[in-house]
Amino acid sequence: MWLPHRIAQSAIDQVWVRDVRAGPLHDSLLFVDYYRPRVIKVLPWIEGGEMTAAFRTPLLKGAVNPADGQVYFVGMQIWGSTAERLEGLCRLRALTDDDGLPVRARVFREGVYLEFRDEASLQPDDYRLRGWNYHRSAEYGSGQFRTDGEPGVETWPVARVVRAGNGHGVLLVVPDARPLMQWELSYVDGAREWRELYFSQSVTPSLPRERLGFVDLDLSVTALASSEVETPSTAPAASLQRGRELATRFGCVGCHSLDGSTEGKSGPTWRGLFGSLRRLQDGREVVADEVYLHRAILDPAEDVVEGYYPGEGGMPSYRGIFTYEDLESLTLYLRSLE
Ligand code: HEC
Numbered sequence: 001m002w003l004p005h006r007i008a009q010s011a012i013d014q015v016w017v018r019d020v021r022a023g024p025l026h027d028s029l030l031f032v033d034y035y036r037p038r039v040i041k042v043l044p045w046i047e048g049g050e051m052t053a054a055f056r057t058p059l060l061k062g063a064v065n066p067a068d069g070q071v072y073f074v075g076m077q078i079w080g081s082t083a084e085r086l087e088g089l090c091r092l093r094a095l096t097d098d099d100g101l102p103v104r105a106r107v108f109r110e111g112v113y114l115e116f117r118d119e120a121s122l123q124p125d126d127y128r129l130r131g132w133n134y135h136r137s138a139e140y141g142s143g144q145f146r147t148d149g150e151p152g153v154e155t156w157p158v159a160r161v162v163r164a165g166n167g168h169g170v171l172l173v174v175p176d177a178r179p180l181m182q183w184e185l186s187y188v189d190g191a192r193e194w195r196e197l198y199f200s201q202s203v204t205p206s207l208p209r210e211r212l213g214f215v216d217l218d219l220s221v222t223a224l225a226s227s228e229v230e231t232p233s234t235a236p237a238a239s240l241q242r243g244r245e246l247a248t249r250f251g252c253v254g255c256h257s258l259d260g261s262t263e264g265k266s267g268p269t270w271r272g273l274f275g276s277l278r279r280l281q282d283g284r285e286v287v288a289d290e291v292y293l294h295r296a297i298l299d300p301a302e303d304v305v306e307g308y309y310p311g312e313g314g315m316p317s318y319r320g321i322f323t324y325e326d327l328e329s330l331t332l333y334l335r336s337l338e
Contacts (some may be wrong), residue, residue, distance in 0.1 A: 001042070002134060002181050002200040003031075004314055005141060006250045010035040010079075015062040016124040021069025024094040030071065032059050035254050037075065037083045039092060040271070041101065057088030080254040080264050100189040107177050107199050109160075110219060115169035118190050122161045126188040127172050129156040131180040132320065139301050141316020147178060151320030167213025175219070177204050238325045246326055255315070258337055267315060268305055268333025273336045279306040293334060294327050 003011075013032040017025045029042040035056040039062070060075035076087035104115040112129065114120055121127075132144035132153045146152045160173040172185075183199040209215055247253050255267040262269055278288050281304040286292055295302055300315035308314065322330070 003040070003198055004144075004182065004184070006036075006194075006321075008033040008035075008040060008325040009251050009254070013061050015064065015071060017064055019064050019066075019069035022064065022071060022094070024096075024099060025071060025092070030062060030092075032062050032073065034059055034075070034079075035251060037081065038303055039073070039134065041099070048176060051320065053092055055088075055090055056084045058085070059090075077264070077284075078101025078219075080132050082251075082254060098190075100191065100193070100195055102197070105185075105197060105199070107183055107201050107204050108171075109177055109204045110207045110217070111177060112172040112185060113169055113207065113212060114172065115167075116190075116216040118225040120161075120163075121188055122163060122170065124158040124161055124172070128159045128186040129158060129160070129172065129174060129183065129288045130154065130186075131156060131183045133181045139317065140314040143298070144182075144315045144321050146320075147180070154321065157185065162214065164213030165216055169212055171207065171214060171217070173210075173219065179204050188337060192230055213284065238328035238332060239330070240336055242326070243329035243331070246322075246330055247333060250318070250321075252330075268308070270334055272338060274331075274337070277305070281306050281308070290331050293331050297322065297327060297330065324325050 007030065010033060011031060012034040015030045015032065018029060020026050025041075031040040033040065033041055037057060037059045039053045039055075039059070048327055054265050057073070057074070058075040058077050058081040059073045062071060062073045064070070065072055071092040073090050073092065074088070075083075077083065085086060090258045102114045102116050104111070104113070104119075106113050110128075110199050115141050132146060134142035135145060136142070143151050144153055146154050156174045156177065158172045158174055162171045164170065183201065185197045185199070186194055187197070205215060207217075207218055242298070247256075255265055255271045257263075257265050258271055260269050260271040273288050274293070276288050276318050278286050278292070280286065284303075286303065288296075292303065298317060298319045300317055
């Protein structure tokens with residue numbers, strides 16, 4: 001199963017919750033992330049779903065307590081983490097039966113099948129589907145790549161939303177949904193909040209129409225819109241403010257300090273980086289100008305800073321993830337850190 005680096009960048013533990021006393025968490029697989037301490041719920045039949053359970057304590061290990069059937073986590077700071085606390089013991093308790101996640105979800109060749117406890121929205125505008133592949137390599141991390149192999153992301157327009165005839169689910173009609181390492185579905189939940197679901201599917205089987213209640217499904221009326229390449233014109237203009245936001249959202253600041261220190265950070269500090277002379281591992285010396293910074297973010301293995309090692313905890317590639325405007329925004333932000 002794949003998850004984007006910005007969602008979980010330090011998977012550290014998994015807990016199977018097999019105790020009925022855990023309530024709605026029963027029968028789920030919980031995926032524990034250390035860096036931005038939180039727990040991600042992996043549901044049976046759903047290949048990945050984000051449940052927003054964030055913690056102030058760094059998380060390292062989770063378990064179900066046989067005495068009360070509840071899920072507990074322990075942890076302490078071992079490396080850059082955004083957690084406020086040094087250490088702690090916490091309990092995860094579901095307060096409501098409905099966490100806003102579908103109870104079942106899967107990508108079929110005809111589109112995405114979703115089943116919620118409550119009614120699902122029938123508005124195509126309430127769903128956004130994107131997808132990409134990763135490249136496996138000896139390097140740490142991967143950019144995002146379209147099905148034609150070029151860096152980038154594909155959006156799959158949802159043509160229609162069809163409610164199952166006798167079932168509970170809905171089908172987001174997306175003609176010719178092909179297998180992808182990473183599907184990202186954003187949807188509006190019952191409280192009108194945008195949520196995200198992630199799928200990894202190496203196959204997209206055809207929809208079991210009878211079993212899921214789509215016997216009368218007629219796809220011939222659907223205009224066969226195929227996937228679209230994301231248009232850069234929708235990208236927000238570059239700004240320092242956006243650069244700061246990206247650095248936080250993508251977790252750069254977990255590895256790079258802003259104040260000149262390196263303690264607890266796996267990467268070099270960003271303070272005074274712009275315009276400085278960088279000594280690289282292979283002996284070259286280069287000025288950290290705009291071109292260098294863009295390359296450092298897209299192809300980190302090209303210029304490794306002296307004293308650093310490209311590998312686990314190293315700089316991941318953000319190729320296909322950032323637009324040119326994003327790179328410009330990050331550069332503006334780095335520039336401001338004198
Ligand atoms: C998991 C840790 C990690 C994360 C996350 C990370 N970096 Fe890095 N970064 C490193 C390491 C380690 C290096 C030094 C090795 C190298 O140069 O490739 C580095 C190097 C760099 C450099 C060159 C620095 C120099 O001193 O010359 C830049 C620029 C940079 N990272 C930007 C970013 C940006 C922007 C992000 C977020 C979008 C980010 N990094 C996320 C670990 C990380």
